[in-house]
Amino acid sequence: MPAPKPRPALEALRAQVSRLEGQGRRRRGVLPFGMPEIDGRLPDGGLALGALHEVAGGGHDALNAAASGLFSAGIAARTRGKVLWIATRQDLYAPALQQVGLSARRTIYVAASSDVDVLACFEEALRRQGLGAVVAEVGRLSMTASRRLQLAAETSGALGIAIRRWRRQTDAADFGQPTASVTRWRVSVLPSVPLPVPGVGRSRWLLELIRARAGECADFEVEACDAKGRLAPCRLALPATLADRPDQEAAGHRRARA
Numbered sequence: 001m002p003a004p005k006p007r008p009a010l011e012a013l014r015a016q017v018s019r020l021e022g023q024g025r026r027r028r029g030v031l032p033f034g035m036p037e038i039d040g041r042l043p044d045g046g047l048a049l050g051a052l053h054e055v056a057g058g059g060h061d062a063l064n065a066a067a068s069g070l071f072s073a074g075i076a077a078r079t080r081g082k083v084l085w086i087a088t089r090q091d092l093y094a095p096a097l098q099q100v101g102l103s104a105r106r107t108i109y110v111a112a113s114s115d116v117d118v119l120a121c122f123e124e125a126l127r128r129q130g131l132g133a134v135v136a137e138v139g140r141l142s143m144t145a146s147r148r149l150q151l152a153a154e155t156s157g158a159l160g161i162a163i164r165r166w167r168r169q170t171d172a173a174d175f176g177q178p179t180a181s182v183t184r185w186r187v188s189v190l191p192s193v194p195l196p197v198p199g200v201g202r203s204r205w206l207l208e209l210i211r212a213r214a215g216e217c218a219d220f221e222v223e224a225c226d227a228k229g230r231l232a233p234c235r236l237a238l239p240a241t242l243a244d245r246p247d248q249e250a251a252g253h254r255r256a257r258a
Contacts, residue, residue: 031078031159033231034230038218038220041212042212049157050154051150051153052160053160053162055071056068064187064188066096070096072161074101074229075229078101081132081158082131083131083132085135088112089137099227101230102229115138121136122134122160127155131158137163139165139171142177143179150181150182162181182212184212189203190205221234
């Protein structure tokens, strides 16, 4: 997908919205994805730091829920400082987070008993200085609660990520309600790219940018986060060990001539 062309009128509108919201006085920078296709759709070229972002799975199942969690972990892995992860379910798998760059040595896990406790811990953590990111798994998120979280993130400059998870499919309708989050994402699992050798290829996701304040909505097909938390455009690629290996047939001819 080619990078979007700059549009002066859109940039002027974004600047006007930022002035009206008062963000110019609190701007703390952004965390780019490193993909022009995505960064070009976000204000200032990346995820706003000191802000609240929402992520949800594309379906009510464990597979899509895991994808939304890994997407969030990859983002948190690229921040600086400790990461606080708040959850009510005991289904986090630390080795999987490690594979997308989020080391267990810089992650603090908090177990909460309800959404009320999650939101209380979430807000308190976002107000504290020194954390790079705060990730919280929560079902319902009202406008009032999200506004408090947004103000708390602006206070410390930490990146807040609310992973929306529901126990029943009927509760997922709450994801469509307005909140104060700066961006809202939905992550769905796609079939991995077939490899030319036996094995499982790198996971692929459909990223839906459902909402971006002063930005544009868009869909992206990407390869899942690597060991540094970075996404990659979908492509048919050989594994690194094979791609860097010299052509075996040519190498055989060279040995025969020698």
